[in-house]
Every structure is written in structure tokens, then in C-alpha cells.
Amino acid sequence: MQSVSTLERVLRGIAITVIILFFMFPILWIFLMSFQTNETILRVPPSIFFEPTLVNYKALISGRLEGSTATLEIAFMSNLYNSLFLSVTSVTVGLLLGVPAAYAFARLKFRGSEDIAFTLLSFRFAPPLLVLLPLTIYFQQIGLADTYVGLIWVYQLIVLPLILWIVRGYFEDIPADIEYAYRIAGHGFWATFRRIALPLAGPGIAAAGLLAFIFAWNNFIFALVLASADKQPVTVGALAFITASGINYGQIAAGIILSIAPTFALALYAQRYLVEGLSLGAVKG
Amino acid sequence: MSLELHDISKSFKDDKVLDGVSLSVPEGKTLVLFGPSGAGKTVLLRLIAGVIEPDAGHVEIAGRNVDGVEPEDRNIGMAFQNFALFPHMDAHANIASPLTAQKQGKSAIEAGVQSLARLLKIEHVLGHKPKELSNGQKQRTALARALAGKPKVLLLDDPLRNVDAKLRFEMRLELPRLLSDQNATVVYVTQDYKEAMAFGDEIAVINGGVIQQIGTPEQIYLSPANVEIARLFGDPVINFLDVTPQEDRDGVFAMISDKRVNLDAGHKHAVGQDCVLGIRPESVLFVAEDHIRAVPVTVEAETPLNEKTVNLCLTARGREIMASRPSGTPGPATGPAFVTIDASHAVLFDKQSGALIPQDESAALPKGEVA
Amino acid sequence: MTTATAGDPPKRTFKISKRYLPYLLSLPALLTCIGILIPFFTAVAYSLQRYRLSQPWAREYNWGANYLNFLSDPSFWNTLKVSLTYAFLTVGIELLLGLGIALLLQKRTRFNNFVSIMLLMPLMTAPALASLMWKLMTNPGFGILSYFAELLGIEDMRWASDPSTAMLTVVIVDVWVYTPFIMILLLAGLRSLPRQPFEAAELDGVPRLFVFWRITLPMLTPFLLTATLFRVIESIQQFDIIYAMTQGGPGDTLTVFQVEAYLNFFQSTNVGRSAALLMILWAITYFLSSVFIKNWLRLRERARGEA
Numbered sequence: 019m020q021s022v023s024t025l026e027r028v029l030r031g032i033a034i035t036v037i038i039l040f041f042m043f044p045i046l047w048i049f050l051m052s053f054q055t056n057e058t059i060l061r062v063p064p065s066i067f068f069e070p071t072l073v074n075y076k077a078l079i080s081g082r083l084e085g086s087t088a089t090l091e092i093a094f095m096s097n098l099y100n101s102l103f104l105s106v107t108s109v110t111v112g113l114l115l116g117v118p119a120a121y122a123f124a125r126l127k128f129r130g131s132e133d134i135a136f137t138l139l140s141f142r143f144a145p146p147l148l149v150l151l152p153l154t155i156y157f158q159q160i161g162l163a164d165t166y167v168g169l170i171w172v173y174q175l176i177v178l179p180l181i182l183w184i185v186r187g188y189f190e191d192i193p194a195d196i197e198y199a200y201r202i203a204g205h206g207f208w209a210t211f212r213r214i215a216l217p218l219a220g221p222g223i224a225a226a227g228l229l230a231f232i233f234a235w236n237n238f239i240f241a242l243v244l245a246s247a248d249k250q251p252v253t254v255g256a257l258a259f260i261t262a263s264g265i266n267y268g269q270i271a272a273g274i275i276l277s278i279a280p281t282f283a284l285a286l287y288a289q290r291y292l293v294e295g296l297s298l299g300a301v302k303g
Numbered sequence: 304m305s306l307e308l309h310d311i312s313k314s315f316k317d318d319k320v321l322d323g324v325s326l327s328v329p330e331g332k333t334l335v336l337f338g339p340s341g342a343g344k345t346v347l348l349r350l351i352a353g354v355i356e357p358d359a360g361h362v363e364i365a366g367r368n369v370d371g372v373e374p375e376d377r378n379i380g381m382a383f384q385n386f387a388l389f390p391h392m393d394a395h396a397n398i399a400s401p402l403t404a405q406k407q408g409k410s411a412i413e414a415g416v417q418s419l420a421r422l423l424k425i426e427h428v429l430g431h432k433p434k435e436l437s438n439g440q441k442q443r444t445a446l447a448r449a450l451a452g453k454p455k456v457l458l459l460d461d462p463l464r465n466v467d468a469k470l471r472f473e474m475r476l477e478l479p480r481l482l483s484d485q486n487a488t489v490v491y492v493t494q495d496y497k498e499a500m501a502f503g504d505e506i507a508v509i510n511g512g513v514i515q516q517i518g519t520p521e522q523i524y525l526s527p528a529n530v531e532i533a534r535l536f537g538d539p540v541i542n543f544l545d546v547t548p549q550e551d552r553d554g555v556f557a558m559i560s561d562k563r564v565n566l567d568a569g570h571k572h573a574v575g576q577d578c579v580l581g582i583r584p585e586s587v588l589f590v591a592e593d594h595i596r597a598v599p600v601t602v603e604a605e606t607p608l609n610e611k612t613v614n615l616c617l618t619a620r621g622r623e624i625m626a627s628r629p630s631g632t633p634g635p636a637t638g639p640a641f642v643t644i645d646a647s648h649a650v651l652f653d654k655q656s657g658a659l660i661p662q663d664e665s666a667a668l669p670k671g672e673v674a
Numbered sequence: 675m676t677t678a679t680a681g682d683p684p685k686r687t688f689k690i691s692k693r694y695l696p697y698l699l700s701l702p703a704l705l706t707c708i709g710i711l712i713p714f715f716t717a718v719a720y721s722l723q724r725y726r727l728s729q730p731w732a733r734e735y736n737w738g739a740n741y742l743n744f745l746s747d748p749s750f751w752n753t754l755k756v757s758l759t760y761a762f763l764t765v766g767i768e769l770l771l772g773l774g775i776a777l778l779l780q781k782r783t784r785f786n787n788f789v790s791i792m793l794l795m796p797l798m799t800a801p802a803l804a805s806l807m808w809k810l811m812t813n814p815g816f817g818i819l820s821y822f823a824e825l826l827g828i829e830d831m832r833w834a835s836d837p838s839t840a841m842l843t844v845v846i847v848d849v850w851v852y853t854p855f856i857m858i859l860l861l862a863g864l865r866s867l868p869r870q871p872f873e874a875a876e877l878d879g880v881p882r883l884f885v886f887w888r889i890t891l892p893m894l895t896p897f898l899l900t901a902t903l904f905r906v907i908e909s910i911q912q913f914d915i916i917y918a919m920t921q922g923g924p925g926d927t928l929t930v931f932q933v934e935a936y937l938n939f940f941q942s943t944n945v946g947r948s949a950a951l952l953m954i955l956w957a958i959t960y961f962l963s964s965v966f967i968k969n970w971l972r973l974r975e976r977a978r979g980e981a
Contacts, residue, residue, distance in 0.1 A: 022514045030778060033774075033778060034789065037789075037793070038776075038789065038792070038793075039773055040792050040850070041759070041792070041795070041796050041850065041853075041854070042792060042795070042860055043810065044796075044804075044850065045796070045799075045807075046797060046805045046810060047811060047818055048810060048811075051810065059816055060815065060816045061816075062816075062821070063821060064816070064818050064821055068872060078774075083974070099752035114702075115703040115706055116703055118699040118700070119700035119701070119702070119703035119704070121699060122695070122696040122699035122700040123700065126696040126699070128696040128697070131696065131700075133699070134704065136967065137707070138703070138707055139967065140963060140967075141707065141710065142959070142961075143907050143959055143962075143963035143966070144714075144911075144956055144959060144960070145911050145932055145935075145952050145955045145959060146911075146932075146957055147932050147935050147936060147952055148713075148717050148911070148949075148952040148953070148955070148956050149710055149713045149714055149715075149863065149946060150712060151713075151717065151720075151935070151939050151945070151949065151952070152713035152717050152720065152949075153713045156712070156713060156716070171706065171709065171710075172710070174706050174707070174710075175710055178703060178706065178707065181945045182703065187974070187977075193385070193387065193755075194354075194763075194914050195383050195385060195387035196354065196387045196388075196389060196390070198349065198354040198374070198381075198383075198387070199381065199383060199387040199388075199389070199401065199448070200389065201353075201374075201375050202352050202353075202354070202372040202374050202375070202377075202379055202380070202381045202454065203355060203374070203400040203404055203448065203451075204401050204404025204405060204452060205375055205399040205400070205402075205404045206373070206375050206900075206974075209371070209404075209696070212974075214389060217391050218390065218391060232798060233860060235800070236798075236799075236800035236801070236802075236803075236917070237800075237846075238800060238801065238802035238913075238914040239913050239914060239932075239973075242917075243936075252800075252803075253803060254799045255804045256802070256803060256806055257802065257918055260806060260809075267810060267813075267816070270806065270810060271810060272727050273809055274806055274810075276804050277800070277803055278798070278800065278803055281799070281800070282795060282798055283741070284798075285794060285795070285798040286791070287706045287790055289794070291863045292794065292858065293858055293859065294977075296797075296855060296858065296859070297862075297900065297904070297970075298857055298970070298971045298974075299731075299974050299977065300900055300973040300974045300977060301859055301862045301863065301866075301897065301900070301973060301977060302862065302866070302977045
């Protein structure tokens, strides 16, 4: 066989370094920026040496932006809260709706079940605005415009297919005999679902939930179209925030860091399931 | 409770797995379902258990049609071939599951689990999860779980398939006693003819979704309904020889290697027909050269098979014949030898259809001469 | 059991019939989605109407007129061109880069696993926020990348605000966010390949380039196909990155389908045109996703089989 030459090793090393630099540098740089004031951010040439400060985070958390001329109220924390609330409730609703449906699709093959499952999946690939734009008009008519309920409903568009298809795979992996054995032992359908199917698909359900949370949290377009300022999640809020605060770059950076931290943490926690979730169950990690 | 199946058919997509199966097991008896894999045995058990439903026909338990009765309401115990233990529950909880379903009290559950665990010698592993159990312990746990609810109908799906030889041997000795203690109606599925012979009050041979023969173990062994069943029961495999029975004033006979082999007079109606003669290897006997019916053969190989020794012999015309004799009795290992055929238990099949040619009882004169 | 003697009928408690159970279980999910199907049909209707929010009195069906108008509408052709260019560039670069990285990290070492997890971080960043990050880095005043550009001798690089570099900028952001997606899929694919062909090739001293083209790539094809289709479908619909970065500007440089439809709806309030644009996008993605789903199903079957 060909031995790995020194040259090849060096080239590999360089390639990996460049790759890590490209993908990590933006996060690192914004992270550093979030501990700086405009004064150090605007230096030429830029430098990674500065006196770190927490003022940006303090301002965001307290919700008061001290400008040179006036004090500005900012709603960043409420955006963060909205993100959390929308994602958690959407995923909860998605799990409540999706897990039983996934079980039906996995176990009780019924007439039209495959077609329905595919229709649900195809939502995942349709242009979201196609649904969102008419929905703005409908929501106005039925009073769901700019409500959490309306948003959570629409969030099912991304949450539900994901949960359905991942959890379905986990249900299908449970040997049918195990469920039969519990039925034959004398337990009813619901008891079997609750005490056999749910616990055994537990890891998959948790993974689907975490991934759905990440997708919901990162969503931008739904809330941009359907939510006004007080219901906006961070993805939309941060954009408005940039226009509002204009020149306070350190705070923008701090806002970004606060907004991406939760998904990073979850992704680290759920990394084992990421591949499977991202490919909707097509590839196992 | 008796168990009856009436004309059950079941297809999966275009694949007909069961085709008009009817069976009946009297209360307290054991029926063995014997057949190769893919014969439809497991599907049949699932139909009885009620986890799948037949396309046609119905199941009766204690004389009552149980169509549409959910599996949990059928009072059945079932042990699965792959054990199907609940992986997230320990052995104790697994065994207790039928008892909790019956809403028994804590002490009753405890007593029930303990007594079964003692009976099956798994008391020391009750706290273990299935993945911490050995195959044998899994199998015993599965069996205990099937018995725990004191079911009146017990379905055992090849329970000894996935355990090692030693354990299989032990269980073959233990199980019959265990089953008779239960006083349950048992359907036992197996692919092993020895298990079938050992456990069954009756054996139903199933193949391709059709019941081919039902009978006592003895009936199946001595008069298999067709060539295939004759081949499946018995080890070493039965010898098949193409013959055309003839008749003269001494009776019915067939010629094998130019030697006359007398057949039962009941085979008279098969005279002149192309037939297959089935001869169990233990009916092929080594004899001295001067025996009047001695057929010269060449012994090709010898294989000791536990208590038996099996010889593969070749006749002058190149036909293969297996002979089996109790180990330790004299016989040639290789080389030329002479055999004779005891035709008293020979069975005759139609060459075309492979079906048994039954003996005509009215013609059953004194048995053919034992050579 | 002591309670049930042989004469007892099997108990027949009230049970939901088996026939209806699957529907009962999946109905809530279905209803939720039907609520979303209705707007879809509304969108079809809108696309066949002359409908401006600012002139509700003039609303009427003009049937195919919105679509016919596209033929002679340079701004539509611009949208198509920009969308396709964007999809082609992003997916092309991401595929090459993703495959390269996956090959580099193929060996299961602690270091490689660590790097691959780190590389997932951009993918976990909301695309809209990723745009903001790059906006901060490409700010002409203090952006670090503008500074680097200057070091390289490019004076006054204006990134997304310059029509000549706007596409480049958003493509970089997209590549930054989504390359890890392709990388992680291909990495899983590479690591799931059977070893024998590679070991045999190595024993026979087959050149590695040959092994790559004739063994690795063909075996990786289903994964490549899934990853590519997944990305093309998403990329041709890209909204977040472009909208957060430039809102489609400067001018109409980056008015991809969804951005153009959004602006048509909310700025020029031309609902009919907006809906027609989205219908065309939908047709494209529908075609792609039907190809995709077939391939995806095959892979999924295989993944289930291995489990």
C-alpha cells in the first residue's frame, strides 16, 4: 500500500486548519465582539487584544440601551422569551400530535396511510411563503393574526413532518412481537402503547423533540410574516434590533451570541441523533 | 378449553400464507404444529392469539367464536421463538405482566412470580434486564411469562429453537411435565421432528399453508401421508427406492437388486403401478452372504450418530441406501457387504403424486415374510 | 385464573373498533395539516387573479394572465436567473467542499470526531442570524473581512451592498451554514460503506485516485444524491439568508423567488403576481422533491435494515 508521505500529512494539516478557520472564525469573532464596546470594535487595524466588558450583555438583559444622547428601551429579552415559548410549545404540540400519528403510520398500516405520510412530508419541501401569504389574510379574518396560537399552528409545518418521520422509524424498529406479547399478557391497546411502545421509542422521541426545537428556534420566515414586534422570536427580533440600535455593534454581537447559544448547547447534547434528524431518518449517524 | 380452527385462510399482499386450515385440539391436549420455516406455523399462532385476523374462517376457544375478541381478552399464554421479552423491564416485571393485567394484588403477584421462578430455576436473575440474561434464562423467563396468567390455551412458538443443545435437551425432559401440570390446551410449534414426537399428543404437519397430515406421532412415523412427510420425520432420512410391485402366488413383492422383497398383501392394488418404496434405515439389516435375500452392496461410508451408526451403501445398480443399526452392534465399516430389507414397516407411495398408497385392510392377509 | 371458568364468555368491553383506531391516532395531526392545505389552494386561486391589496375593488379572475405576463417580464427572468445561479453556486461549492471535508475526516479518530462536531455549529446557527454575523464582519467601516480584503489589496470592498459582489457574499454565508450539512451526511455515508472492497484494493496496490473514482464515489452515490437534492430544494427557496442580508438588493441583484414574492406581496401589494411566482417555485420543488423522496425512501429502508 501507499504509505502516507510527509507531504501529504502537511497538506492534510493545512486543509483541516483552513477549514476550521473558515467555519469557526465567524463564531469566534462575533463572540469576541460581544465583549467589546464600539470604541475597540471600530479600531483600525482590528485586534484581538482588548479589555473585555460585559456592558453589552448587561444592557440586553436589563433591556436598557444607554446611548450618548438618550436611553433606548429594547425588547431583546422578550424576543428571547418568545423564541423559547414558541419553540417549546410548538414542539410539545408537535409531539402530542405527531407521536400517536407516527405510531399509526408505523404499526397500523391503513388505507392511504403511505399517501398521507408523504403528503405530510411534502409540506417540508414546499415553499413556506406559498402557505404563509394566504394565511396572513385568513388569520386576519379568523382573529389568529399575530397570536401565539396562530404561530404555533404554523410552526407545525416544520415540526410535525420531522417528528412524524423520525419517530415512525423508531416505532418500526420495535419488534412487533414485543407489543404482541404485552397484548397477549392481557393488556389493552392503550396500555401497550403507553408502557411498551412509548418507552422503547423514548430515545427517538427525545431526539426528534430536540431537533424540532432547534428547527423551530432557527425559523425566521414564519414569524417575519405573521408576528408583530411583541410576538417576534430572536431571529426576526435581531434584524429589527440592528436597524433600531444602528451603531451599537457590541450589543448586536451579544444578542447574536445569546440567540445561538441554546441551539449550540442542544446540538452538542443531541449530536448522536443529528445525522438521522437532518436527513429525516434516511441516514443513521 | 378446547381449541378449534375452522377453514382459516390468510394472505399477506399476494402471498397466501394459510389456505383453509382446520384443526382441533381437545382440552388439556398438546398439538404439535410441525413444518419447515415459512410453512405458516407462526402466522397460525398469531391468528389464535388474535394479534392478526384471518381473511376467512374463524377460531373457536371453548366452543366460542372469538372473532373480533382482542388478544388481551382471550386468556392465552404465548412464548415466542425470539422470546420477545420487554427489554425495559426486568425478568420479574416480565413474568408479572400477565398478573398485573389481571389486577392481582401485590402479594399474589409476588407469589405467582416466585413459584414460577423456582419451578424454572431463574429465581436468582429476577432482577436482571433481558439483555443481562443468557439465552437459556431468557427462554425460561419467556416461558414463565407465558405460564404466569394460568392461561387455558398455551401457544409455544418453537421455544427451544434459539437455545443451545444442552439446554434444549434439559427442556425436552422438563417441558412435558410442566405442560401437563398446567392442564392447558397447548399448541406447540417446532421444526424438529424429535420434539414433535416427544411432545405431541397429536402432530399436525403443515407445509405451504396447508395441513398435510394430522395424527398421533406413531401414525405420522409409520404411515406418513406423502413422500415429503416421510422424509421430514426420521433421522437418518428414509430410503426411497423406485419399484413396481408385482404379484405371484406367494403374494405381493418388489424386486430390489434382483432380489425379491415381499410386501404386505394390503398393497395388492398397487401391483403394476410405478411406486416409491420407503424403507426406514433401521429396516436395512446387514446379513451374511449366504442369506437367501442377501443384496450385495458396497459400504461407502460410516457415520456414528449418537446411539446409532449409519452406513451409506451403494447397490450394484448404483442406488444409495442408508442403513442404521444400534451403535456397538457388528457391521462393516466400508467395503463389500450384504444387506436385506425388512419390509414389514415399508411404506409405498405413488411415484407421480408422492401420496401414500394406503393398505387395503380387507386384503391384509398374514404379513409378508420377514426376510 | 379463578374468575373465568370454561363457560364464561370472553369479556367484550367497550373498545374503539380496530378499523377506526389508526384514523383516531393520526386525525389530530392530519387536521392540523389540512388547516395548512387550505391556504395552498387559496394561493392557487390568487395566482389566477388580478389582485392587488391596494386596489381590492379591481380584484377579478384573469386566469393565466399572471403567468403569461412572466414571459415578457424581465424582472421574472431575473428572478429565475438569480434563483438558479444561487442554487447552482451554493450547492456546487457545498458539495465539493463537503465531500472534501468528509474524506479528510473519514477515519474515526477522536480528533476527527471532535472537528466534525465543531463544524456542525454553523449549521445550528439560524440562517438569518448567520447573515447578521457576516454582515457585522463585512461592514465597510469595521468589518474584519473588509480589513482582510484591504490587506489583500482590494480597496473599498463593499460586499453585499455592491451589485458585483452581493451574490458572492450571500453564497459565502450559505456555504458557511450548509456545507456542514452535506459533510455530516457524506461522512455518515462514508463510514457506513463496507470495508472489503477498500481492503482488497489496498492489498492489490490499486492507486488511491482510482479507488476514489471507481469504488468510493459510486458507492457514495445514493448519499450524494440525497444530500444534493435536499440542498437544491432548500437552496432554490432560500429566503432567510438573502432577506436578512440585503432584502433582495442592491436593486434586484438578489431577488430570488421567495424574496421577490415577499416584496411583491408586502411592498407592491401585488398578491396575484406574488402567488403566481410561488406556484412556479412550487412546481420546481415538487418535481425535485418527488425525485428526492424516492431516493430518500431507498436510503431510509437501508438505514432501517442495518439497525
